[in-house]
Amino acid sequence: AQKITQTQPGMFVQEKEAVTLDCTYDTSDPSYGLFWYKQPSSGEMIFLIYQGSYDQQNATEGRYSLNFQKARKSANLVISASQLGDSAMYFCAMREPLTGGFKTIFGAGTRLFVKA
């Protein structure tokens, strides 16, 4: 069963506007971590933001914020004031404990295009 679902293969946003990238997840473990990564065309994965399953407040990091709705099992990424450099692939990921360590599972990704 798919554990991380990103339903938007591609998104367009006008420069300087806000955009929300959707992510839903599925787990029976009460302890988990949710991450968003950005992957430009160069290939490197860049960490953006983290939300823990027990965190009471939504995470924020500069222009990035995470809209965490635990009961709905959603962890949407909000990017405010989009910039041309935000054009990239964005992956939602969940980190679960596993025998021997921790495993990070990635969603299929959303490609964001920022228009000038």
Add this chain to the structure above:
Amino acid sequence: DTEVTQTPKHLVMGMTNKKSLKCEQHMGHRAMYWYKQKAKKPPELMFVYSYEKLSINESVPSRFSPECPNSSLLNLHLHALQPEDSALYLCASSQVGGAGLAYEQYFGPGTRLTVT
């Protein structure tokens, strides 16, 4: 220094060749990871090393052989690969410990491997 380096950046190898991918980090991280990423797909976990010991092997074929000679280095030895093994191979590192779920992974730029 928050950098993970990977060499080579690009590699073309025949199906009978033996080659190695190298990954290095100097952040004091004691967990290191290999991921495989096919075009337009999310990264898939291959191996996890924790304190220089292999802790997770995601049923990867034996033609991929990981090695962690010390806490800063991670190698992936390749032998008798198939054309379908062509992909971007990403290395990552993270802290370990009680807050393991919260530790983000730092990724290298990857090695683009082509098997002919």
